[in-house]
Amino acid sequence: MNEIAVGAHAPDFTLTTDSGDVLSLAACRGRKLVLYFYPKAGTSGCTVEAHDFNRLKADFDAAETRVVGISPDPDKALAKFRLKQGLTFDLAGDETHAMLEAYGVWGEKSMYGHKYMGVERTTVLIDRDGKIARIWPKVKVAGHADEVLAAAQAL
Structure with missing residues (x-):
């Protein structure tokens, strides 16, 4: 796996969102960007995390911060998933794993020995200039979106 670091330029990417729009760094x-990477749409933890970010969308917008969920799922x-859960922010899939690797x-990973x-x-969290402002590895979902919002507001 590649490693990214706070203060470094975020790796460039171009993906298609679930609505068919092109998303690129x-x-x-000129606007802050939150990329939250999650394993699989529709699973319990990913659904809770999506709802938490969705609940705070107006606050992220007020902080001039775009939120995008990224997974290896197909568009x-x-x-x-977005329609079923009533999500109001973009989701993007990286089936090739190129961005996920970058x-x-x-x-x-390992689960039950497998x-x-x-x-x-x-x-x-990426700042307005495309530099990495903060990284949350191995996220625990509870309270996470609120913590990310506070960091975006402080940036």
């Missing part, structure tokens, strides 16, 4: 310059699955969140490749739940 360059297009987000069709993300669109279904941000250091794709790697070997090893597999997957996403390590991580959130990255």
